[in-house]
Amino acid sequence: MSRKRQIHLGLFLQGAGHHVSGWRHPDAEAGSENFELLRRVTQMAEAAKFDMVFLADGLTSGVDAHPSMIARFEPLTLLSALAMVTDQIGLAATASTTYGEPYHIARAFASVDHLSHGRAAWNIVTTSYARTANNFSKSHPEHDERYAVAGEFVDVVCGLWDSWDDDAFKKDKQSGVYADPAKVHVLDHAGKYYSVKGPLNIPRSPQGHPILIQAGSSGPGQDLAARTADVVFTAQQSLAEAQAFYKSLKTRVVAFGRRSEDVAVMPGFLAVIGRTSTEAAEKLAELDRWTDIKSAMPLLEERLGHSLAGHDLDGPLPDLPISDQLRSRAELLTELAKREKLTIRQLALRVAAGRGHHMLVGTPVEIADRMQQWFEAGAADGFNVMPPFFPQGLEDFTQLVVPILQERGLFRLDYSGSTLRDHLGLDRPALPAAAG
Numbered sequence: 253m254s255r256k257r258q259i260h261l262g263l264f265l266q267g268a269g270h271h272v273s274g275w276r277h278p279d280a281e282a283g284s285e286n287f288e289l290l291r292r293v294t295q296m297a298e299a300a301k302f303d304m305v306f307l308a309d310g311l312t313s314g315v316d317a318h319p320s321m322i323a324r325f326e327p328l329t330l331l332s333a334l335a336m337v338t339d340q341i342g343l344a345a346t347a348s349t350t351y352g353e354p355y356h357i358a359r360a361f362a363s364v365d366h367l368s369h370g371r372a373a374w375n376i377v378t379t380s381y382a383r384t385a386n387n388f389s390k391s392h393p394e395h396d397e398r399y400a401v402a403g404e405f406v407d408v409v410c411g412l413w414d415s416w417d418d419d420a421f422k423k424d425k426q427s428g429v430y431a432d433p434a435k436v437h438v439l440d441h442a443g444k445y446y447s448v449k450g451p452l453n454i455p456r457s458p459q460g461h462p463i464l465i466q467a468g469s470s471g472p473g474q475d476l477a478a479r480t481a482d483v484v485f486t487a488q489q490s491l492a493e494a495q496a497f498y499k500s501l502k503t504r505v506v507a508f509g510r511r512s513e514d515v516a517v518m519p520g521f522l523a524v525i526g527r528t529s530t531e532a533a534e535k536l537a538e539l540d541r542w543t544d545i546k547s548a549m550p551l552l553e554e555r556l557g558h559s560l561a562g563h564d565l566d567g568p569l570p571d572l573p574i575s576d577q578l579r580s581r582a583e584l585l586t587e588l589a590k591r592e593k594l595t596i597r598q599l600a601l602r603v604a605a606g607r608g609h610h611m612l613v614g615t616p617v618e619i620a621d622r623m624q625q626w627f628e629a630g631a632a633d634g635f636n637v638m639p640p641f642f643p644q645g646l647e648d649f650t651q652l653v654v655p656i657l658q659e660r661g662l663f664r665l666d667y668s669g670s671t672l673r674d675h676l677g678l679d680r681p682a683l684p685a686a687a688g
């Protein structure tokens with residue numbers, strides 16, 4: 253499919269907002285379990301013609317977690333509900349390769365793809381936090397091992413999605429053939445980590461394969477994405493870093509024999525929008541004023557993978573070994589602190605606002621200019637939009653920024669197809685020859 257390159261937009265949906273204090277804003281309606289709010293903002297993103305709504309996930313909880321992450325719906329369950337109240341927007345959910353089973357994941361995403369008529373996407377994550385193991389009766393593998401498991405896991409899922417020819421389910425009343433035995437393909441996978449026979453117990457889904465998103469930015473993360481993913485979700489701070497990541501990822505994509513445009517790179521983007529620069533700055537200052545440093549520190553420490561107890565909050569970040577927990581984010585934050593000479597307190601406040609994702613405080617034109625710059629300078633193919641709080645943060649973006657992008661021809665005026673593959677300009681995968 254060849255068409256004019258345009259920006260892809262995802263709504264990174266977190267019920268209590270992205271800024272750690274977003275839920276405290278007088279206009280915020282908070283709650284990751286507030287379905288009425290989640291439905292309304294998803295429909296708002298659909299009316300604005302976003303490519304997809306995106307649900308992150310974790311498999312632990314705790315009172316000192318980010319408010320959007322203390323309690324939230326299981327994402328595939330939520331996607332099923334959202335599929336019933338939307339028609340066109342893509343529906344992306346996070347599921348872990350370290351704590352899931354390929355058969356379950358393949359079946360669940362194929363099911364959502366059927367229920368939504370071709371709008372499902374799986375955000376493949378390896379799960380960073382070792383404490384997750386406490387909930388799953390197993391031990392937590394180390395970083396590179398998690399990626400080795402993930403590679404085989406994704407192969408098994410894709411193989412299971414090819415279990416049936418598109419026309420396998422004959423349901424022929426005359427002959428009595430329900431499912432044609434000549435059109436089933438048994439995977440028979442026996443690998444290092446998984447033994448999965450197949451076939452999957454659901455017909456091949458409308459997109460053939462639901463869209464694969466990969467979130468993990470280290471070398472092994474990029475290799476997994478380059479080989480398997482359609483979209484890469486990433487955190488990037490500066491234009492130069494985003495360009496370097498984009499180049500590195502696309503080079504790997506080509507090395508795997510794919511076209512660079514087969515994979516869309518979508519950094520997270522937190523925009524604090526005001527009618528004037530001063531109004532925008534005041535909005536962020538207000539949110540920051542509600543942030544208690546005691547609630548911000550665990551978020552920073554979690555991303556660095558180290559406790560900062562005993563260090564002067566108004567002093568520089570000490571030299572710490574890069575943790576394997578969230579390797580790419582720890583590197584990003586260490587680099588940011590060095591580059592901008594941030595104190596620990598300042599760095600914690602930055603993490604409280606955007607968790608290390610790119611943040612811009614400005615007018616709608618300034619926000620659109622930044623997106624255009626990254627899009628045209630080889631830093632991004634789109635953005636995962638992170639409103640500081642809901643619903644107003646998204647309203648500001650859809651009403652004030654989207655029209656500017658549309659006027660500039662950078663974003664669609666309407667959907668040109670009905671599946672997420674259509675929105676991303678990706679063809680439906682054929683069944684592999686061996687399976688055909």
Ligand SMILES: Cc1cc2nc3c(=O)[nH]c(=O)nc-3n(C[C@H](O)[C@H](O)[C@H](O)COP(=O)(O)O)c2cc1C
Nearest residue numbers: 308309377378379380467468469470473486579580
């Ligand atoms: C932008 C981004 C978003 C992520 N989202 C999630 C998530 O929702 N849930 C999760 O368990 N892990 C998430 N991860 C963690 C990754 O799956 C991975 O475990 C972690 O980033 C360490 O790998 P890396 O060093 O390759 O980045 C995310 C990572 C990135 C970079």
